[in-house]
Amino acid sequence: MTRSGLLLVDQLVRPVSGGIGVYITGVLQGLDQLGMDRNLALLTSRTSAHIGPSSWLGTHVQTPLDYRLQQRLWDFGWGVPRGNWSFYHAFSLGGPLLRMDMPQAVAVYDLLFRSEQETFPPRARAWHERRFAQVVASNARVVTLATETGKLLVEAGVAAERIAIIPPGVDHVPPADTVATAKLLDDLGIAGRYLMVLGTVEPRKNLPRILKAYQHYRATAFDPVPLVIVGPKGWGPEIVPPRGAFIVGSVSSGVVAGLLARALALVYVPLQEGFGLPVIEALAAAVPVVTAANIPAARFGGLGVEPKDVDAIAQAMEQITSDDPLRSQLVTQGLLAVEGLSWVVAAQQHLRLWEELTA
Incomplete structure (x- = not known):
């Protein structure tokens, strides 16, 4: 041809x-x-x-x-x-x-x-x-x-x-920009690990339910971690993050990689998705995922939840932050699943x- x-x-x-x-x-x-x-x-x-x-x-x-x-x-x-x-x-x-x-x-x-x-x-x-x-x-x-x-x-x-x-x-994620990532987290006052949300801030990404679930998790967990929300602003109403959650907006791809590397888990629970790239990006970076069970990328691994069930999302947040063996298992399964992509x-x-x- x-x-x-x-x-x-x-x-x-x-x-x-x-x-x-x-x-x-x-x-x-x-x-x-x-x-x-x-x-x-x-x-x-x-x-x-x-x-x-x-x-x-x-x-x-x-x-x-x-x-x-x-x-x-x-x-x-x-x-x-x-x-x-x-x-x-x-x-x-x-x-x-x-x-x-x-x-x-x-x-x-x-x-x-x-x-x-x-x-x-x-x-x-x-x-x-x-x-x-x-x-x-x-x-x-x-x-x-x-x-x-x-x-x-x-x-x-x-x-x-x-x-x-x-x-x-999934081999497009660049090396982590560790210096810029450390500065961003320092500016936020985050010293340890955290949950991370990645994606355009718009209605189909289900952020209001995710934030409500995070409030439930934070109110009941023994030692809750912060929630860092990364991604450009799309259309839709303004989102006011609750205590412990931080919206950082668009960052460079190197900082995204750096934030993933230091995250305890990714929370990616859109209402629906044609695929769900952040899921496989996280799994390839050895980061476990809480994901909407109804999106195609969920088959690669993670804790699957019904995206409109706030309680289920909150429970998954608690489980993935407190259960070290579970996180290790999810990481191993995820790395194997995305290997050929x-x-x-x-x-x-x-x-x-x-x-x-x-x-």
């Missing part, structure tokens, strides 16, 4: 790139490690941000408008880039409409805009519905991260033969998909 593809990676230039940004960057990392040719063009709206590993980045196709205005034009079928590419791959539902005269693939990570409607603003929910309807009506291949989501896509009208399941890697493997699966598109 002549790998002359146009890849939509616009999520990388958004203010909050989230898990999609991690996935895109990981696949680019894997392609870089494979040492493939440089005939892939990366499409984004206007930005001054750096994208992708510079060692392989061939062409950056950049629109003249920022992402808000550009997406509106794309929604009307305007501003579609022109070029001699053999396929188009969108790493999100955004970007140009799927009317381009070439083989296409699009990533659909979840259907939360249907299953958890209250966690989306009305306009965003309507936009996702319109874009997903276009995907269903097209002949595009559909990439998703987990078999659970693949089944939901089939139920929603996507033919099973159009779906490719490509799980993420590699971005090179994910990149190879994308290459095979693109070969099928252009065969």
Whole structure:
């Protein structure tokens, strides 16, 4: 195959790139490690941000408008880039409409805009519905991260033969920035270990219930530990942390790695998720996890809880902080479970998909 593809990676230039940004960057990392040719063009709206590993980045196709205005034009079928590419791959539902005269693939990570409607603003929910309807009506291949989501896509009208399941890697976490991490914890007044929450602060991450559970845990535990909440602010009401909990906002990836390394456990209990990257990031860092039992990443290990059961979350916090043998067992199981998750493997699966598109 002549790998002359146009890849939509616009999520990388958004203010909050989230898990999609991690996935895109990981696949680019894997392609870089494979040492493939440089005939892939990366499409984004206007930005001054750096994208992708510079060692392989061939062409950056950049629109003249920022992402808000550009997406509106794309929604009307305007501003579609022109070029001699053999396929188009969108790493999100955004970007140009799927009317381009070439083989296409699009990533659909979840259907939360249907299953958890209250966690989306009305306009965003309507936009996702319109874009997903276009995907269903097209002949595009559909990439998703987990078999659970693949089944939901089939139920929603996507033919099973159009779906490719490509799980993420976990070898993207950088070395810990120990100096910056120590300073942050010192500024917070945290000398020992703590529970950690990682993810965008928005309604579907279930933070109000997690904080209520933490209050219950703190009120009943013999020696409660602090709770450190890490992640960018998304949409939704302001969250006021209770005593013992600290919201630190966005930090560098090196500080995230440093905070994980010093955490007693990760608490990741979203209402629902297309995968749940923080779970495998924590397990790969030898950190045990309290996780929502209904998300795909829960199969890799951790204490599973029902995300709307505050008492269950509180009990899991108490159990994971007080039971040393349990934490050790969860760490061992988690390390074994995530061992094969590699971005090179994910990149190879994308290459095979693109070969099928252009065969």
